[in-house]
Amino acid sequence: EKMLVRGVTRDNDVARIALCGVEDTPGKAFSVFRMLAKHGISVDLIIQSIGNGNKKDISFTTTEEDLQPVLDLLEENKDIIKADEVKWTKEVSKVSIVGAGMVNNSGVAATMFEALYDAHINISMIATSEIKISVLVDRKDAEAAVVAIHDKFMLK
Amino acid sequence: EKMLVRGVTRDNDVARIALCGVEDTPGKAFSVFRMLAKHGISVDLIIQSIGNGNKKDISFTTTEEDLQPVLDLLEENKDIIKADEVKWTKEVSKVSIVGAGMVNNSGVAATMFEALYDAHINISMIATSEIKISVLVDRKDAEAAVVAIHDKFMLK
Ligand SMILES: C[C@@H](O)[C@H](N)C(=O)O
Ligand SMILES: C[C@@H](O)[C@H](N)C(=O)O
Numbered sequence: 001e002k003m004l005v006r007g008v009t010r011d012n013d014v015a016r017i018a019l020c021g022v023e024d025t026p027g028k029a030f031s032v033f034r035m036l037a038k039h040g041i042s043v044d045l046i047i048q049s050i051g052n053g054n055k056k057d058i059s060f061t062t063t064e065e066d067l068q069p070v071l072d073l074l075e076e077n078k079d080i081i082k083a084d085e086v087k088w089t090k091e092v093s094k095v096s097i098v099g100a101g102m103v104n105n106s107g108v109a110a111t112m113f114e115a116l117y118d119a120h121i122n123i124s125m126i127a128t129s130e131i132k133i134s135v136l137v138d139r140k141d142a143e144a145a146v147v148a149i150h151d152k153f154m155l156k
Numbered sequence: 157e158k159m160l161v162r163g164v165t166r167d168n169d170v171a172r173i174a175l176c177g178v179e180d181t182p183g184k185a186f187s188v189f190r191m192l193a194k195h196g197i198s199v200d201l202i203i204q205s206i207g208n209g210n211k212k213d214i215s216f217t218t219t220e221e222d223l224q225p226v227l228d229l230l231e232e233n234k235d236i237i238k239a240d241e242v243k244w245t246k247e248v249s250k251v252s253i254v255g256a257g258m259v260n261n262s263g264v265a266a267t268m269f270e271a272l273y274d275a276h277i278n279i280s281m282i283a284t285s286e287i288k289i290s291v292l293v294d295r296k297d298a299e300a301a302v303v304a305i306h307d308k309f310m311l312k
Contacts, residue, residue, distance in 0.1 A: 018206040027273040029282065033266035042260035046289070048282035049205035049215050050174040050243060058282070059205050087206060104198035110189035117183040126185065126204035126214070129285035133202070 005099040005108060008149045010142050012093045014044070015067035016125070018059040019074070021084025024051060028081070032058055035077050041066050044094070045127050045134060055084070059125065061136070064090050092124065093142035096134040097149060109133055115152035119144050161255040161264060164305045166298050168249045170200070171223035172281070174215040175230070177240025180207060184237070188214055191233050197222050200250070201283050201290060211240070215281065217292070220246050248280065249298035252290040253305060265289055271308035275300050 022028050029048065036043060047059045062070055067090060074086055102108045112133055116123055121144060125136040137145050178184050185204070192199060203215045218226055223246060230242055258264045268289055272279055277300060281292040293301050 020206065024278065026276050026278050029279050030266060030269035030273045033262050033269055037261075037263035037266040041262055043262045043265065044260055044284075044286075046265060046282050046284040047203055047205045048279070049203045050176065050213050050281070052208070057206050104200055105193075106189050106197055106199045107193035109199065109202060110186060110193040113186035113189055117186045120182050122180065122182050123185050123204070125206070126202050127283045127285070128200075128202040129283070129288050129290070130200075131287075132285050134285070 004102060005097050005153045005155065007098050007155060008146050009096045009098060010093060010146045012139060012142060013063050014061050014092050014094050014136070015064045015090045016059060016061050016088065016092045016136060017067070017070055018057055018087040019081065019083035020057045020087060021055045022058055023082060024054050024056045029058060031080055035073055035081070036070065039069065039073055041070055047125055047127050061094065091139045092136050093139045094134055094136055095142060095145045095149065096132050097153070098132050100131065102131065102133070104130070111152055112149055115148040116145055119148040121145050121148070160258060161253050161309045161311065163254050163311060164302050165252045165254060166249060166302045168295060168298060169219050170217050170248050170250050170292070171220050171244065171246045172215060172217050172248045172292060173223070173226055174213055174243040175237065175239035176213045176243060177211045178214055179238060180210050180212045185214060187236050191229055191237070192226065195225065195229055197226055203281055203283050217250065247295045248292050249295045250290055250292055251298060251301045251305065252288050253309070254288050256287065258287065258289070260286070267308055268305055271304040272301055275304040277301050277304070
């Protein structure tokens with residue numbers, strides 16, 4: 001079955017912020033992104049997973065330049081957002097595979113993750129759409145990640 | 157600033173599986189998706205967020221029909237995958253907004269989340285790409301979610 005993966009991309013200008021322990025009730029996600037939008041902060045990935053108990057973690061990525069402004073805003077607005085903890089890092093890169101025929105193809109994801117495993121690279125976060133699988137890895141591993149995935153899929 | 161949101165889509169044929177407490181070391185994500193690929197299981201969203209301690213939660217969605225096969229596979233392979241817990245639900249729908257100019261636009265996300273908040277709909281999960289913001293909501297809220305978002309963005 002043909003894997004229609006077209007390319008691997010890497011973005012080093014990434015900071016990842018996680019709001020840990022946000023109350024899982026309507027309006028919390030809105031409050032976070034309204035705050036960011038109001039201050040002209042662009043976001044790339046937004047990831048919210050299963051969470052724990054009646055709380056969720058909302059993670060998102062910005063440019064490195066926006067990290068400090070975001071942290072300042074979160075501090076100013078902490079009584080609105082009420083996260084238990086804010087975790088953040090700049091030592092992260094986004095590596096993505098882009099394709100057309102990847103729709104619902106767990107084999108493509110498995111192959112991408114195998115490439116990273118073979119290169120001993122840990123996957124910090126994952127987010128997918130039909131045409132793109134993105135992972136966050138440590139910045140120091142980003143170059144090797146691209147090479148490994150490129151070789152695995154035998155991209156020209 | 158023009159929000160180039162083109163449409164709202166809804167998918168009711170969704171089951172969500174979460175592998176909670178997977179060891180955060182290289183190869184774990186690979187083992188999960190290799191297992192699924194080997195058995196011809198398609199996945200739509202894959203979401204892995206910040207996790208807790210040295211463990212991560214890996215969530216993914218499949219069709220409702222594939223839920224039981226996936227749970228059976230996870231049970232058979234639990235010594236390989238070693239998640240602390242498997243959580244799952246069928247009572248979930250994926251609602252997405254699709255657009256062209258949404259790249260990095262936190263305002264678009266804020267507006268989508270505002271629509272859901274106004275309709276008192278809780279957002280269970282979030283995953284984004286440049287052209288798509290997807291959320292999981294309770295199945296019972298899916299219809300209302302589409303209407304609310306459609307009206308908010310004044311889509312024709
Ligand atoms: C945690 C957050 O996503 C919340 N469930 C909301 O709907 O806004
Ligand atoms: C948790 C899982 O993603 C692990 N970090 C891996 O690289 O496979």
